[in-house]
Amino acid sequence: MTQQAAKIGLLGAGTVGSSFLELLEQRSDVFAKPSGILVRDPNKARSASVVADKVTTDPEAVIAAADIVLELMGGTDLAGDLILTALAQGKRVVTANKAVLAERWQELRPYLAQGLLYFEAAVMAGTPVIGPLTGALRGSSPLELHAILNGTCNYILSQLELGVTYQEALKEAQRLGYAEADPSLDVEGFDAAHKLTILARLAFDPDIAWESVKARTRGISQLTPAIIKEAMEDGGRVRLVGSVYPQDGAWQVEVCPVYLPAAHPLAAEASNRNGLVFYGDAVGQVFIAGAGAGALPTASAVLADTIAALAARPGPSLLPAAVPVPLDYQAEKLGEIA
């Protein structure tokens, strides 16, 4: 008996969605086919993997026809509403959308608790961090976390080090598909803050509010070539880093440009790569690094989540409550660039 292909409803077929479809086509071991593909402009030229007769502007029809739904359109309003519509219909949903997870967490939380939502691609693209933080690393109580979470900023900072101007570097990041449609989300630090909020909730405190992280976010747009050069003279680098650490009896969650000495594990990450350093009381220091943006690395994580959703394996689990803040622990303090 031949196995029936599962029906995948795609909400969005842009950079990530079209790459996901290309990957899916190459994988004869994944029994799934697109049943509907939502786009904004049905007349746009698209790659052959975006099967023309599945393209539609009707999101409800895409959701209704699908076994599982992939939200790859971005934004918080319509995307959030459609994710909730699909979840309310009992469908598993895969998303790469960190903004919606950061900003509409409370509405999504009942479904997250049921393991119906999958979002490995939302943080560090294809480099696995959601899985480890909600799996193997749960055996240790977290002490602190520092991460480079935005591929565009990392790429721009790496280009500035080479003497390329800020505007040229941003343009190239957009051409390479690293930058968000609205680049201010990247360069003002909000994309990194969205991702850090998700990580902080999964590893430290499920109640961390987006607004409190947003209020402690600074981006890279005010950095000058002179600041970058000065850091390099000391053998270090300037990077946009998101941190969670204990201070004054509370978990502090912030994003800002920092000076990283050459020996710091995050200092080695250049171009669009992302990195994360986690410290746990039992496990010690764990360092994870890899591609943090781009069509194929992101599509890889979406495909991995799709495979998990098709097998009905639950998505990432939530902490039942905040992890107690360690009182005698001295956290690493990275030098914030003023």
Ligand SMILES: NC(=O)c1ccc[n+]([C@@H]2O[C@H](COP(=O)([O-])OP(=O)(O)OC[C@H]3O[C@@H](n4cnc5c(N)ncnc54)[C@H](OP(=O)(O)O)[C@@H]3O)[C@@H](O)[C@H]2O)c1
């Ligand atoms: N690009 C990356 O490297 C990367 C990495 C990690 C996570 N992500 C996340 O992945 C998601 C998708 O990103 P992307 O780079 O693939 O975006 P994108 O290239 O702008 O694609 C968005 C897709 O959604 C469709 N769409 C958007 N708004 C719509 C609306 N109102 N109605 C119907 N269709 C709509 C667009 O239709 P048209 O094609 O007709 O315009 C397009 O197909 C975002 O949440 C992003 O943050 C991206």
